[in-house]
Structures are given as C-alpha cells and as structure tokens.
Amino acid sequence: MDMEVEEAGMAEPTLDDLESLPRGGFRCRLCHVTVANKPSLDDHLRGKKHQRLESLRSIRQDQELRSVFVSGFPKGTPASELSDYFEAYGEVVNVVMDKDKGVYAIVELQDREVLEKVLAQPQHSLGGQKLRVKPREKKDFKYTPPRKQGSAKREQLSPEKLAQELCQADDVDAQMTRMVQLFEFSEGERRLRDLLVTLFQEVFLEFFPGSAILPFGSSVNGFDVSGCDLDLFLELEKTKKFQASAKSAPGPPAEDEPDSHSEDSILSDIDLASATVPEVLELVATVLRKCVPGVHHVQVVPNARRPVVKFCHKDSGLRGDISIDNKLALRNTRFLQLCTEIDERVRPLVYVVRHWAKQQALAGNPFGGGPLLNNYALTLLVLFFLQTRSPPVLPTVARLKELSEDEEQTVVEGWDCSFPKDSTQLEPSGNKENLCALLADFFRIFGDYDFPGCLISLQEGQPLPLPSVLQSEVGSKLKLGPFNLQDPFELSHNVAANVNEKTALRFQRCCQAASKYCRSLQYQRKSSKGKIWGLVRLFQPGTAEAEVPVAAEFVINLPLTLAVLPAETHELLCQARDFQLRCFQKVCAGIAFILQDVLKCSCLEAQQGSEEERQAVPEGKQGEQQTEAKAGPLSAGCKRSLDEEEADSSSPSSKRPRTDTLVPEGESMTWDCATWHKVWLGRRRVRRQLRGPQPDQQQAxxxxxxxxxxxxxxxxxxxxxxxxxxxxxxxxxARVRADAFVKQDMRISLCFEPAPEQAAAFQEFFHFLQGFLPRAVEQHLAREA
Incomplete structure (x- = not known):
C-alpha cells in the first residue's frame, strides 16, 4: 500500500473496483455507486462508505486465508467440541456452524501457521467419525447493507388486520381518521422517497445543467398511500437556455460551467429545443440505466397520453416514472394540497372512497388503461361533492381564481391555473357536518346521478348540461362518455373518459347499495356484541351490491337543446303552445325511432288519456283497445311493429306517413314495448367488426x-x-317537465315501467339506455333538422 494513500486516510482501490464509463464517468463496483467525473470519484474514494467497505473486505479476505471448511462430524455436534479439537493445533478464533442443517462448519484459526499445521495432518476424526477438512473456498466480496427499519414500503395491510383496527374505534369519524393513519406513508418511506429525489437531482444536474427533478402526484399531493408510484417531472427549461447560450457564445466556457460542445457532454448529442419528446425521453432513459445506482427495468413509454420513462428502484421495489412535459400535473398537485389544507375532512373522505371503490372492483388498475376509475378521478369526485354542500366545504376553482393575487396568476399550456398559495387567506367553511354524515350523503347523491347526461365541473362547482357544453369551444375537444368528469384546469380533458358504460353503471349501483347501508344502525353505531360495523361492512366486496332492491321506477331525463330543431320552430317556440307541442312530438318520434329502428324493440303507442281513465277501463277492454291500436294508423311517435314489417315485406316499399302531424292529447305519450334480443351486450366488439380497418362516412x-x-x-x-x-x-x-322550455333547453322525462316479474331482467337494459338513448335521440333530431 502506498504511504501517501495511508497518510490520506484511504485505501488504494484495486483495478477491479473501478469501471470507466462513457463521457468521463466512473462506477465503483465495491459500493455500487456511479459518479460523473474524476473529482467526484476522488471524493467518493475518500468517503466513509468506501473506506468502511475497503476495511471490511480486507478483514473478510484475511479470515478466508486462515479458515478451514470442516464436514463429516455427527449431526448436532456443538461448536465447542470442534473448537476443542482444533485447539490442539493452535488458537481458534471462531467457529461458525451451518444454521440450516448443521452438517458443516467454518473454523477460523489464529494465523496462517496454525492453518498449515491443520492441513498438514492427513487424517482428522471426532467422535469416532472421520472429518473432511479443506481450505475455505474464496468468494468475491459482496456487501449487502442491512435494510433500515421503515425504509421499505409498509407491510401490506390484510383485510383482517384492517377490520380489527377499525372495529376498535369509537365511531365512524374515528374509523375514517384511522384509515388515513393506516394507509399514509410511514416516516421511513417518506425519507426513502426524499433520498431518491435528491439522488435523481444530483445525477441529472450533472448531465442537464440547470435542470430540476420535481415530484408530483400521490407522493406529495396529500393523498399518499404506502407503496404508490413515485411520479417525477424533469424541468429542462433552464437547460435549454443554457444550451442555446453556449452555442451562441464564442470561446471556451467558464471554469464553473460544463462544455456543451465537448464530446464528453451529453448535450452534444441532442438539441433540446428542437428534439422530439421521445428523443429526449430516450436520453433520460440512458442516464437512468447507466448512471443512477439501484435503478433497473427502465422503459420508455412514448405512446401514453403523457409520455414517460418508467423505472424501478431495486433495493426498495419502488416503481416510478419521469415525464418532461407535464407542468399541469404540478399545478394539480398543488391544488390538491391546498384542498387538504383548507379543511381537515378532505383527506379521510378521499381515503375511504378510494378504498371502497377498490374493494368493489371499481378502481385500481395498476397497469394503466382499462375501464376502471383511477384515484385522481375519485379524488376529484369527492372534491366536487364537497363543493356542492350547503354551505360548501370547499370553494369552486372559479372562486379560488377570484381570490388569487396578481403575483399568484399562473397560466400553464394556455390554461388558467391561478389560486392562492396560502390556505390561510381563505375563510373557513361554515359547514359543520361530520365525516359519517358526509360519506353517507356522498353515496346517496351519486347513487342517482346523471353521469352520461352532464359534465361534472369543479371549475363551476355544478354539473353542466351536455348540450351547452358541446356548443362551447372546449366541449368540441372533450371526449365524452358514460362518465364525464372535467379536469379542474385542463378543461378539455375528461379524467374519466376511459370508463365504459358497465363500470359507470356499476358505480351507481354500488353507491345505491352503500347509501342504503349507511342508513342502517350497523353503519352508524359501534356493535356491543363484537360484530363488524361501520366502514368494515362497507368495504366487503360485492355483498352490499347484491342487496340493492330493484328500482320501483326507472327514469331518464332528456336535456335536448332546441338548436337541433328547425330554425322557424326555434323562433316561434316560446310564442305559441302549438309549436311547443309540435316540438314535443318530434322528440317522441325520435324516441320511438331509436327504440324500434335502432335497438329493434317492438314499439306500440299505448292508450292516451289520464292514468285514472286508463285504470277505469276493464283489463279485457284494454287488450281490445291495444288490438285496435295495432290495426289502426300510427300516431305521433309510433312506429310499425316488427310483426307488421315482416308481414309487409313482400309488398313494394312505400314512403312512411309523417308522424309529426298529430298533436298528442296532453303533454305525455306512452308506448308498450318488448325486447327480443340482448342488443346491449357486446356492442363495442360488433361495432369494431362492422367498421373494419377503413370505415366509410356512413360507418362513423x-x-x-x-x-x-x-x-x-x-x-x-x-x-x-x-x-x-x-x-x-x-x-x-314521455312527459314534458315543468322547466321544459327554460334557457333554450327542452327537458323531457322518460319513465320506464317493466312488467313486475321482469324488473330484474329489465334493469340491465335500462342501465344501457341511460347512456345510449339521450345521445342517440339528440343525434336523430339534429339529423332531421
């Protein structure tokens, strides 16, 4: 060993310890550490960790050189007997027995001289059995640091353990508070994530001068759950400016600035200002693979809505991703933080709703995509619910913009993301409802909510009717569907656009079941007999949903904009009642068209008149009247039955008579219908098959x-x-609602009534109609207009 190295307090590294990397970097194989340049390497070699591992390796290697491997002794032989036997050759330092099977031992001797005496003996025996003694096998030194307590993610909480913890609480409010404590990060997990962010920052700063690694999402927005992904944003704006100035400035760079023109600089390979997002992400992935210790399974995902680089931290198992064009996520994260600071009830409600949705298979989806609700959508739904309380628990986003100061005005990617930085600037809510009541009302409200017929807006704190949304510039970019939930800032983004009709309807049914359970004493009071109660019963998957009673009344509201009607009708609509009735007629004709011609139901207009008049007709007479109606001409909104169509198939086709010339008696119309095939199942698959690879205009x-x-x-x-x-x-x-012609919208209520013994079979079809019928009727009216 060099005297100079000893005086400096550091061991001389072997050639096998160091690995040269491209662009001037180095990797220390002993410590599993990557550094960017020679000065950083010198600092590492002088550091405590490298010195400690060098010393530990020297000790282990010395132990190997004076130890023997012993086997063949009787099973169960104590270490003291082996020690006594080898003491005859010299001093024995230690005896390590095989812990699993007890069939071999490592005997560490005082020095090499004692070792040579032991090996010089041709035959060893103990307890009448021959011993096999040979030099200890030399292995490469591998250091595995002891796992710090709390550094890894918390052990997964079993349903049994969760139930036990919650049942010990005094009331539902205490259960919800306990939920937060059980699922949020431990202190060890918070420290681990902070250390990883610091490590990433140090590495990327070496390659991208001026860059910043900023965490966002569940790790920092106030709704952290143990084991959730680590979402990072790589800010490169300062790096782009540095690269541009370096190119324009002649001469060598200053001593304290890296040279972007150098062949060793990563910035010499790419122009960040003109590079595409996938190109920059590939560069980021290269840095992760080669220069960040403990990171593996690096993968670029360029086709995601927000392209990212995914990675995994080997020691902790923590997964994460890095994006470079997601500044809106930073503002969303701060907005969610602000909401948790405004009112302490926000976090318990979000944690409970998220876990409930996961247990009911409504949310989760760890691999992305799919029709389930994500945690962000569920969080926004809870925030919207709190905005709509009376008085509100949370202010609307529009109100937060009004309260923000000039220096707090922020525009990101063209969207106004302004809100106060400090929650103390806001007045506390006057709402004093407890958590138990709020959760019950959450389920009650969303159990009967028109998700496909409106857009849930946190911006306004109220549902927006789809006709008015579609006429706006933002609405033309929205991807609407069975579940419409608008991002609070990126107004053209429906955060629940991936949810299909089945999931949306299951969400409503589960909310209905949960609402019913929340009205029971089993939810509201702690059991004195040790039975499960409160949230525990709510979290059990599937049981509550099975108890949902079949709805006594099935209602669909049709908000149809008058813009789809002819211009002359639109102008005279508010002037003459006849025009209003004629408008109602057109809508009824559209309803009948969708049911019969599109969904292939048998549809027959029923007897007109009041309900009392219909009930006064004997049952047999009703059948006669319906038979007569079949033979008679069709009136408003009625289509020919399928039987008639089949009977007339042999005759030449003729133009159908107009169905909008007769005014219905009163402002209601009824049809008797029958469904012959399950046309609501598998429509997406069949639709895809019919469209083919190159759909024409009629197959849009x-x-x-x-x-x-x-x-x-x-x-x-x-x-x-x-x-x-x-x-x-x-x-x-079909009935005209009282507010039918208010604010340029027609509002018609459709009341469905299945046969009493067929209500359960009809329910699935009705849930399909909730999402399909309003859009189809409006599309038909727009085409007719």
Whole structure:
C-alpha cells in the first residue's frame, strides 16, 4: 500500500473496483455507486462508505486465508467440541456452524501457521467419525447493507388486520381518521422517497445543467398511500437556455460551467429545443440505466397520453416514472394540497372512497388503461361533492381564481391555473357536518346521478348540461362518455373518459347499495356484541351490491337543446303552445325511432288519456283497445311493429306517413314495448367488426346507421329470427317537465315501467339506455333538422 494513500486516510482501490464509463464517468463496483467525473470519484474514494467497505473486505479476505471448511462430524455436534479439537493445533478464533442443517462448519484459526499445521495432518476424526477438512473456498466480496427499519414500503395491510383496527374505534369519524393513519406513508418511506429525489437531482444536474427533478402526484399531493408510484417531472427549461447560450457564445466556457460542445457532454448529442419528446425521453432513459445506482427495468413509454420513462428502484421495489412535459400535473398537485389544507375532512373522505371503490372492483388498475376509475378521478369526485354542500366545504376553482393575487396568476399550456398559495387567506367553511354524515350523503347523491347526461365541473362547482357544453369551444375537444368528469384546469380533458358504460353503471349501483347501508344502525353505531360495523361492512366486496332492491321506477331525463330543431320552430317556440307541442312530438318520434329502428324493440303507442281513465277501463277492454291500436294508423311517435314489417315485406316499399302531424292529447305519450334480443351486450366488439380497418362516412363511430347494423348483427348472432317470447315487456311514458322550455333547453322525462316479474331482467337494459338513448335521440333530431 502506498504511504501517501495511508497518510490520506484511504485505501488504494484495486483495478477491479473501478469501471470507466462513457463521457468521463466512473462506477465503483465495491459500493455500487456511479459518479460523473474524476473529482467526484476522488471524493467518493475518500468517503466513509468506501473506506468502511475497503476495511471490511480486507478483514473478510484475511479470515478466508486462515479458515478451514470442516464436514463429516455427527449431526448436532456443538461448536465447542470442534473448537476443542482444533485447539490442539493452535488458537481458534471462531467457529461458525451451518444454521440450516448443521452438517458443516467454518473454523477460523489464529494465523496462517496454525492453518498449515491443520492441513498438514492427513487424517482428522471426532467422535469416532472421520472429518473432511479443506481450505475455505474464496468468494468475491459482496456487501449487502442491512435494510433500515421503515425504509421499505409498509407491510401490506390484510383485510383482517384492517377490520380489527377499525372495529376498535369509537365511531365512524374515528374509523375514517384511522384509515388515513393506516394507509399514509410511514416516516421511513417518506425519507426513502426524499433520498431518491435528491439522488435523481444530483445525477441529472450533472448531465442537464440547470435542470430540476420535481415530484408530483400521490407522493406529495396529500393523498399518499404506502407503496404508490413515485411520479417525477424533469424541468429542462433552464437547460435549454443554457444550451442555446453556449452555442451562441464564442470561446471556451467558464471554469464553473460544463462544455456543451465537448464530446464528453451529453448535450452534444441532442438539441433540446428542437428534439422530439421521445428523443429526449430516450436520453433520460440512458442516464437512468447507466448512471443512477439501484435503478433497473427502465422503459420508455412514448405512446401514453403523457409520455414517460418508467423505472424501478431495486433495493426498495419502488416503481416510478419521469415525464418532461407535464407542468399541469404540478399545478394539480398543488391544488390538491391546498384542498387538504383548507379543511381537515378532505383527506379521510378521499381515503375511504378510494378504498371502497377498490374493494368493489371499481378502481385500481395498476397497469394503466382499462375501464376502471383511477384515484385522481375519485379524488376529484369527492372534491366536487364537497363543493356542492350547503354551505360548501370547499370553494369552486372559479372562486379560488377570484381570490388569487396578481403575483399568484399562473397560466400553464394556455390554461388558467391561478389560486392562492396560502390556505390561510381563505375563510373557513361554515359547514359543520361530520365525516359519517358526509360519506353517507356522498353515496346517496351519486347513487342517482346523471353521469352520461352532464359534465361534472369543479371549475363551476355544478354539473353542466351536455348540450351547452358541446356548443362551447372546449366541449368540441372533450371526449365524452358514460362518465364525464372535467379536469379542474385542463378543461378539455375528461379524467374519466376511459370508463365504459358497465363500470359507470356499476358505480351507481354500488353507491345505491352503500347509501342504503349507511342508513342502517350497523353503519352508524359501534356493535356491543363484537360484530363488524361501520366502514368494515362497507368495504366487503360485492355483498352490499347484491342487496340493492330493484328500482320501483326507472327514469331518464332528456336535456335536448332546441338548436337541433328547425330554425322557424326555434323562433316561434316560446310564442305559441302549438309549436311547443309540435316540438314535443318530434322528440317522441325520435324516441320511438331509436327504440324500434335502432335497438329493434317492438314499439306500440299505448292508450292516451289520464292514468285514472286508463285504470277505469276493464283489463279485457284494454287488450281490445291495444288490438285496435295495432290495426289502426300510427300516431305521433309510433312506429310499425316488427310483426307488421315482416308481414309487409313482400309488398313494394312505400314512403312512411309523417308522424309529426298529430298533436298528442296532453303533454305525455306512452308506448308498450318488448325486447327480443340482448342488443346491449357486446356492442363495442360488433361495432369494431362492422367498421373494419377503413370505415366509410356512413360507418362513423356512433352513427345511427351503424348502431342499427350493430343491433341487427347481435340479433343474428342470437339466432336471427324473433323468438317465441320476448325477453321482457316494458312501457315508457314521455312527459314534458315543468322547466321544459327554460334557457333554450327542452327537458323531457322518460319513465320506464317493466312488467313486475321482469324488473330484474329489465334493469340491465335500462342501465344501457341511460347512456345510449339521450345521445342517440339528440343525434336523430339534429339529423332531421
């Protein structure tokens, strides 16, 4: 060993310890540390960690050189007997027995001279058995640091353990508070994430001068859950400016600045200002793979809505991703933090709703995509619910913008993201509801919510009718569907756009079940007999949903903008009642068209008049009247039955008579319908098959012609012809609501009534109609106009 190295207090590294990397970097194989340049390497070699591992390796190597491997002794032989036996050759320092099977031992001797005496003996025996003694095998030194307590993610909480913890609480409010304590980060996990962020910052600063690593999402927004991903944003604006100035400035760079023109500089490979996002992400992935210790499974995902680089931290198992164009996520994160600071009830409600949704298989989806709700959407739904309380628990986003100061005005990617930085500037809420009541009301409200017919807006703190949204510039960019939840700042983004009709309807049914349970004493009071109560019963998957009673009344509200009607009708609508009735007629004709021509239901206009008058008709007479109605001419909104169509198939086709010339008696209309095929199942798959790789204009997604073909194809798959009996019968009554012609919107209520013994079978079809019928009717009216 060099005297100079000893005086400096550092061991001389071997050639096998160091590995040269491209662009002047080094890797210390002993410590598993990567450094960017020679000065950083010198600092590392002088550091305590490297010195300690060098010393530990020297000790281990010395132990190997004076130790022997011993086997062949009787099983269960104590270490003291082996020590006594080898003491005859010299001093024994230590004896390490095989812990698992007890069939071998490592005997550490005082020095090499004692070792040579032991090996010089040709035969060893103990307890009458021959011993096999040989030099200890030399292995490469590998240091595995002891795992610090709390450094890894918290042990997964089992349902049994969670139930035990919650049942010990005094009331539901205490249970919800305990939920936060059980699921949030431990102190060790917070420190681990902070250290990783610091490590990433140091590495990326070496390669991208002026860059910054900024965490966002669940790790820092106040809704952290143990084991959640680490989302990072790599800010490169200062790096781009540095690179631009370095190119324009002649001469060598200053001593304290890296040279972006150097062949060793990573910035010499790419122009950040003109590079595409995938190109920059590939560069980021290269840095992660080669220069960040403990990171593996690095993968670029360029086709995501926000392209990212995914990675995994080997020691802790923590997964994460890095994005370079997601500044809006930073503002969303700060907005969620602000909400948690405004009111302490926000966090418990969000934690409980998220866990409930996961247990009911409504949310989760760890691999991305899919039709389930994500945690961000559930969080926004809770915040919207708190905005709509009376008085509100949280202010609307629009109100927060009004309260922000001039220096707090922020615009990101063209969106106004202004809100106060300090929650103490806001007045505390006057709402004093407890957590137990708030959770019960959350389920009650969203159990009967028109998700496909409106847009949930945190900006305004109220649902926005789709007709008015679609006419706006933002609405034309929104991807609407069965569940419409607007991002608070990026107004053209529906954060629940991935949710399909099945999940949206299951969400409502589960909310209905939860609402019913929350009205019971089992939810509100602690059991004195040790039974499960409160949140524990709520979290059990599937049990509450199975108890949902079949709804006594099925209602769909149709908010139809008058813009789809002819211009002359639109102008005179508020001047003459006749025009209002004629408008109602057109809508009824559209409803009948969708049910019969698009969904292939049998549809027959029922007897007109008041409900009292219909009830006064004997049951037999009602059948006669319906028979007469079949033979008679069709009136407003009525289509020919499928039986008539089949009977007339041999005759030449003729133009159908106009169905909007007769004014209905009163402002309601009823049809008796029957469904023959399960046209609501598998529509997406059949629609994709019919469109083919290059759909023509008539087969555009969502066109009524295509939807009719989908229904026909499903009918053919089920056997083609009409079965002997329909799946179920139902009636539907269209009524004009009191606010029908207010604010340029027509509001019509459709009340469905299945046959009493067929209500359960009808429910699935009705849930499909909730999302399909309003859009299809409005599309039909727009085409007719």
């Amino acid at each position: 997604a969502g066109s009524l012609e295509l939807e009719a073909k989908v229904s026909e194809a499903i009918s053919q798959q089920e056997g083609g012809g009409k079965p002997a009996d329909p799946l179920f019968h139902f009636s539907v009554c």
